[in-house]
Amino acid sequence: MLSQPHGGRPIRIDTRQDRGAVILSVTGPLDLDSVAPLDEALQRVAQDGAEQVVVDLSAVTFADSSTINVLIRAYDALGPALRLAAPSAVLERLFALTGLDTVLPLYRAVEAALDA
Template sequence: MRQERDALVVAVTGPLDLDSVAPLEEILRKADEDGVARVVVDLSAAPFADSTTVNVLLQAHSALGPALRLAAPSAALERLFTLTGLDTVLPLYDSVTKALDAEPAAPLGADGGDREG
């Protein structure tokens, strides 16, 4: 976890599932409580996520709204997000830099366009 510009960047490592997603959930909850302007979840080192993770991200989106951004998902995570429709709710970016540069955060599909980046 690090501050970059006006954002909290959370680097996730390893698979995200029922047994491992709690720290991410806690960080996102605390970011909401602290009123963080933007939260970028760097998924570049997360090869897998399950439905528990999707639920955590949806709850975080409910709390943080457009402040929450997902960056650098693997092909497997992109597929999960597409199958679950999460890609239409949360903005996905090819990299942390693109997530930080983008203003304002707009969910994929909100304007009929393609993935950000």
């Protein structure tokens, strides 16, 4: 799925399955103008009853509070089925500053999230 937000900064969300998990790979900046496709994808997998959802964040180039809100809503909907993997340096810093690194399930790599 490709989204062209108002600012012209595209994001991409690729969905695949591996070992029974839905993996969402996110590429690009996530902000108020561009985070909606991720929110929709996470809502869809929650409604579909996915047993495990891994969000690969390694290619996220920017994130703001709207991203945090989407991830918290997803965790509320999916609980321990949600696993955030390979956060980029931008997201690692944001998670540490907000304390979310102690709340949300974070894994260094997609493989580690799948194995958990």
